Amino acid sequence: MAHQAHAYHMVDPSPWPLTGAIAALLMTSGLAIWFHFHSTTLMTLGLILLLLTMYQWWRDIIREGTFQGHHTPPVQKGLRYGMILFITSEVFFFLGFFWAFYHSRLAPTPELGGCWPPTGITPLDPFEVPLLNTAVLLASGVTVTWAHHSIMEGERKQAIQSLALTILLGLYFTALQAMEYYEAPFTIADGVFGGIFFVATGFHGLRIVIGSSFLVVCLLREVQYHFTSEHPFGFEAADCYWHFFNVLWLFLYVSLYWWGS
Numbered sequence: 001m002a003h004q005a006h007a008y009h010m011v012d013p014s015p016w017p018l019t020g021a022i023a024a025l026l027m028t029s030g031l032a033i034w035f036h037f038h039s040t041t042l043m044t045l046g047l048i049l050l051l052l053t054m055y056q057w058w059r060d061i062i063r064e065g066t067f068q069g070h071h072t073p074p075v076q077k078g079l080r081y082g083m084i085l086f087i088t089s090e091v092f093f094f095l096g097f098f099w100a101f102y103h104s105r106l107a108p109t110p111e112l113g114g115c116w117p118p119t120g121i122t123p124l125d126p127f128e129v130p131l132l133n134t135a136v137l138l139a140s141g142v143t144v145t146w147a148h149h150s151i152m153e154g155e156r157k158q159a160i161q162s163l164a165l166t167i168l169l170g171l172y173f174t175a176l177q178a179m180e181y182y183e184a185p186f187t188i189a190d191g192v193f194g195g196i197f198f199v200a201t202g203f204h205g206l207r208i209v210i211g212s213s214f215l216v217v218c219l220l221r222e223v224q225y226h227f228t229s230e231h232p233f234g235f236e237a238a239d240c241y242w243h244f245f246n247v248l249w250l251f252l253y254v255s256l257y258w259w260g261s
Contacts (some may be wrong), residue, residue, distance in 0.1 A: 009070040016057040023050035058217060065234065066226045076233050083237045087244050090207075094248060097200040098255065104192045105260060112192065116260070121193050122185045123261035129180045130257040133173055134249065137208075140169035141246045144215070148239050152229045156222065163219040166242070170212035177205045197256055204252060207245045214238035 004010075023046050030043025065071035071079070105116050113119030124130060143166040150159035181198070188198040218235045221227060227235055 007072040007074045009064065009072070009075045014057070014060065016053050016060070019049060020053045020057070023047075023053055054213075062221065062226065062234070065231070066221075071231065071233065076231075079233055079237070083240060087240065090244065090248075094200070094203070097196060097203075098251070100192070101196045101200070101255060101260065104196070105255075116193075118191055118193050121190060123193075124180065124184060124257060126253070126257040126261055129176055130253055133176050133180075134253050136169050136173045136176065137246050137249050140166050140173070141243060143169065144239055144242050148232075148235065151222070151227050151232050151235055154229065156225070159222050159227075160219065163215060163222060167212055167215050167219065170208055170215065170242075173208055174205060174212070177201070177208075193260075197260075200256060201252060204245060204248060207241075211238065211242045211245060214241060 026042055026046025026049060028046075030040065030046050034040050034043050104112070108114055108116045108118065117123045143162045147159050147162035147166060150156070150162060186194045186197075188194050215238055218227075218238050221234060
């Protein structure tokens with residue numbers, strides 16, 4: 001490798017953005033085919049390609065940052081700015097759902113019966129499963145903060161334990177939400193109420209699944225001694241992502257479940 005006289009990382013050509021885009025195309029097209037023709041072949045193929053892309057792309061980034069030393073302080077600073085911009089994009093993504101909800105909630109149209117919840121809709125009790133899910137996510141926020149503190153203090157055993165506990169809480173949240181969807185007395189087809197509810201909470205639930213996969217990778221990396229107090233960014237990115245969606249859930253709970261019911 002040629003001598004590098006600067007602290008910035010010139011990324012090598014990679015096929016993974018292309019394979020990731022192909023996987024996304026196969027999954028979205030496969031989802032439409034599943035809805036209309038009840039065939040899951042294309043969607044399954046896209047999912048397999050996506051998982052392979054995730055594994056190999058993350059493997060390459062871990063090599064660059066951990067073994068090849070490309071993640072210098074200026075590069076880590078750029079990665080932090082990138083994560084901030086990504087979370088900002090998520091804020092505006094969910095802002096649209098909240099806008100739609102408050103628009104309908106504050107001024108229900110005659111088509112909704114002039115009231116909220118709309119006529120004929122039985123909302124979920126906010127003090128049953130939704131409240132439990134809130135407690136689970138808040139607890140996971142505590143454990144992931146414990147993991148971050150343990151990594152910065154060099155307490156590897158505590159970091160592994162707290163990370164594993166956070167992942168279990170994330171999986172428990174996902175299982176509770178799946179049960180809630182299964183038993184909900186309304187569907188996504190029930191007008192603006194069902195549409196906003198399932199789209200907003202569904203995208204949040206998808207982010208929790210993604211965040212759980214981030215934390216699984218962080219746990220595997222911590223087991224292999226990849227994180228130090230000088231190079232913790234791989235975990236810090238997952239930590240910020242997790243905390244953001246914990247906070248977002250509080251807004252969803254208060255708006256959609258409590259005030260919206």
